[in-house]
Amino acid sequence: MTEAGPPELGEWRRTSALGFVVSGIMALRHSAIPIVAIMFGARGWEGDAVWVGPLVLAILAANFLFSWVAWRHFRYRLGDHDISVEKGLLSRAARSVPYERIQDVSLEQALVPRLFGMVQVKFETGAGGKDELTIAYVSEEQGEALRETVRARKEGAATPLAESAEPGAAPQMKAEQGRLLFEMDLPRLLTFGLFEFSLVVFAVLAGLAQQVDFLLPFDVWDPDTWGSFLAGSEHWLAQFGIAARALAVIFAIGSLVMVGLATGIVRTGLRDWGFRLEETPKGLRRRRGLFTRTDVVMPLHRVQALKIGTGLLRRRFGWHDLSVISLAQDAKSSSHVVVPFGRMEEIAPVVETTGFTLPAQQIEWRRPSAKHRFDRALMAVLPLMLAGVVLAGSGHYWPALAAGLGGIALAFRQHFLWLHDRHAIDGGQLYIRRGWLAPRLDIGSRVKLQSVEIAQGPLAIRRGYADLIFGLAGGSLAMRGIGVEDARAIRGAVLGSIASVDFSRLPG
Known part of the structure; x- marks a missing residue:
């Protein structure tokens, strides 16, 4: 041996x-x-x-x-x-x-x-x-x-x-030479970390304290202990005026923000240090990591779909991310992140390399059924409205007002989601746009889909809309709440594309 x-x-x-x-x-x-x-x-x-x-x-x-x-x-x-x-x-x-x-x-x-x-x-x-x-x-x-x-x-x-x-x-x-598609230098990595605000360090400290609390000289979970510690033996904090206390609160919040930003930068640096994406004869090769270095190759013929996302703040500055849904796994996830933090002009060449295309400007986008969003809004608002009536009847007017305003906010949310959710289909791909504040675009290949399912609940059957779910070996895509006739037409087109391909001739 x-x-x-x-x-x-x-x-x-x-x-x-x-x-x-x-x-x-x-x-x-x-x-x-x-x-x-x-x-x-x-x-x-x-x-x-x-x-x-x-x-x-x-x-x-x-x-x-x-x-x-x-x-x-x-x-x-x-x-x-x-x-x-x-x-x-x-x-x-x-x-x-x-x-x-x-x-x-x-x-x-x-x-x-x-x-x-x-x-x-x-x-x-x-x-x-x-x-x-x-x-x-x-x-x-x-x-x-x-x-x-x-x-x-x-x-x-x-x-x-x-x-x-x-x-x-x-x-x-x-040496497997490849064409460089995307990489992140130190300034890009630091910028990315600022958008990855995280307070996970406090969760880690709490978990550690729970494991070793028997070694500590005080009860870490007793709020009175922390209050006495902060106030001191002479309750010095109570001796200052309201302005000083307000400044102390602002300082505490600022410290919390700084810790969150620092945590985001550290986590991002550890995960994506030296991020490099190349096109090689074997597929997309991604290398990243500071302490734990990973080297993954994603064969292009196994890429089934793409996901382009952003965040609430990232969107305002033009930053997006790109993931591929592949048959292979990535840290127990079906998605491989290939561009974690880039501009659309940087993402477009990677999309082209995978064999997919971004939606054309003249593509016909369709909204989901308005009935679907109305029903979702009604189911979200009705419990709050009933709670508001009960609270108002018992004399709790401020909580009743809060419940009413919450119901109105949920109704407006469903309305804006209906305005921004879209779906489309062309000769080779299907597109699903979702989200309002942090929109996401999913792109699927019609010939690489495993199944197409029309799902309807009792209310959806009565109201005439359905969810169209596309099965993938590495995940799933879905068009939510679209009209039944539209769902049947898309299902027929996709099944026709799948049936026209001899999968025995495709690479394994």
């Missing part, structure tokens, strides 16, 4: 010997709580505290021992028709995945594996949003060789690396 060299068919292989070291370091975070608990409890041991060091070392040694055992009993093999993995010592597990079921092969590098030159190889099949197989960890050269070999076997070609390499020679990988 070998660990190095080019992949060869039928040969059982282990991952890199450094893999168990990387796994052991990565697993140290699971040992943090036991170590902290021992050190905290050792404060009352007096003379027996000398055992703290050996206990901590024993925990660390056990961590690396388990990683070594897992590495020693993990092996994989490339067969003629599938890739197989066996793992486990006491409970042995074996899994095989046929090449034709593999939708994508991606390489992922977290910070620690990158320091050792190691990568994870993930084989994605689109089954329930899970990676069917993961091989961790191999060298970067072996990861590239494994990815190219599996792709070659899937396409029915000979294994190029194993056949051309000399025995004992290191795999020579050809």
